[in-house]
Amino acid sequence: MTCRLGKNELFFGICSPICCYGGKQLVFQKRKKIQLQRFPSAEMWRNTCKLLSNPNHNHNLLKSSSYSASNFNVVFGWAPSQATHYYSSPSAATSGSLELGISSRKSDGVRSFSSSSAAVPAVVDHLSSPLTSALQLGRHYSRCYWELSKARLSMLVVATSGTGYVLGSAGSAVDLAGLCWTCAGTMMVASSANSLNQVFEKNNDAKMKRTRLRPLPSRRLTIPHALTWASSVGVAGTAILACKANMLAAGLGASNLILYAFVYTPLKQIHPVNTWVGAVVGAIPPLLGWAAASGEISLNSMILPAALYFWQIPHFMALAYLCRSDYAAGGFKMFSLADASGRRTAAVALRNCLYLVPLGFVAYDWGVASGWFCLESSLLTLAISALAFSFYLNRTTQNARRMFHASLLYLPVFMSGLLFHRVPDNQQSLSEDSLGRITELEPIAQGSENFKPGNQETRSSTGKQARSPASYASAAPFPFLPAPSYATS
Template structure:
């Protein structure tokens, strides 16, 4: 006799802690934490550095980032199921129920806001709340109806450095907004290149990304280049405003030329298919190198 207790091949696996961790998009959340810490370390008064406060900023930001990622997955479960690269996520795969993701997301967000508000300061909590609202109420819905969703989403993606800046006591406000500008402009070439690579997935999900509404790729490559130029200009502002030395300025210029060259080559229709991934990979390497140079310059020269 055959074993009738054998599970069906279509039966979803039982949820484990790894699936709940995946719900928080750990790599994206880690980037939010890192950029918040860049804002904090660049702005903190060098006569006073508190390890406990630093860890609380990390904890609060991580909880908020993980929570908003889980809520984003809850909101996009139907579209994730239509895209090959996201169909295996916990909700579309049927591993975690949407209601569970909703509860987990809000518990993490509320816990993160409480940590920042009670143990850090009110302004950092306010900016974290603004990030949550911008991501869930503006960016996530806009992905379904607006070609400008990337630009709208860049607002929430650029706010974490201001969370760190606020946690440090809001010193050097121009530096805080300069870091916002760097993160804002960086996201454009980064996500345009990603969206071009996965344009068929986005089209299948009915998302009007620029790469979907512009199948030729001319607008995608043009805007990628324009935003990379603006990124290079933003990256030089800390030196031009006197917050960093020309050691950082030189590093920013060299990194910018590296990124700019890839964005320029991306304009070539014959190379667009292969260069999209190169632009994306360079963007991933560019950001940590630039931010490391900025923080190192601030910590070494204590401007």
């Protein structure tokens, strides 16, 4: 007896054992288990046998629109989209038969199902759906928190804070645990400030092309959710700085958060001076790192904050010039919007680039870095000043973009050079001790000029045998060597 189903290979693989044996004989135990899973009741089994025994009826039944998807799913146990896909083309049907686990081998003239078909797709989907939903939910919130915190900008803030911590560390050794805790606290405080910034500027961000896809304007997160996140990480970051660093670092972190979220953010919609206030906000993190390492703020600690302050002005001027239309649509009062020709914007950028030139010499003169850093910093600053001058002469979008990209390159190179050429405090103290030893020897050398060999008063007043003037002279050119001693005659 031969089973003829016509065109569809899928139904041929299912119907051949049914038509040949009438559904009464089961060849393998695995096939019995699969059949019991597909057809739980005997009545459903008999109805299926009748349905599949008529190939023309089956062919018309699948093509008719009156046959619902739920009936197909109940009878055959597979999704209707899969069955339609397998039925639509012979190649798809062949691949579908392989995916459903229909074996091509024959045993006693009967096609058997392979062991891989024991897993039912519906059961697998039912078991994996909670795990899949949890993974999708975690991925969604992780992405939202990443964008809400402006993670790349926050990591730049952490880099400046870490550089300040290394520069403020006493000696050549750096406390790695303290550095990690300081960077973690700075990251949390910066994330909180950026999140509050987006909460307050939700309506403005929705009007700008550059920011309209952020989590709050796109309604992927609610405002109460964002406020909870911002307050949690802000309090946690300040507590970490207070417990693992010191109260001075925690105070700088909290004040920077308040200055950015509650002063700079509303000022962006009021006056163009917001750019200079934002530059102060960017200059505080390296000072925070120095304070966390040393516990104090000294004159040397102001070199890197000064570089950050003057660097931010040309950086933001170039950005504001490139995004003038976006800032105007968002309702922000930027300096470039009041400058139609762009001449004043370029002049401000050039002036602040020139302010960066002497910082390398100051770092060398104050003993923070070596002379090589003075040379490298001067060359680097002159390069970005040349691009700013080019933008001043020809105020085009291309020149503004070049200056913006140069500003992105300037900061990591400047901080790397400062770290590489820094002078540890132990070398500074050694040179200071040497200078102090020389100054102590000067009055003794002056007193030795009035010494006469036969004068017992001078010998008794000093309490020691007087040395030769050559011994004091030898201490000047080589302060690290001890003065030579002479045996008593």
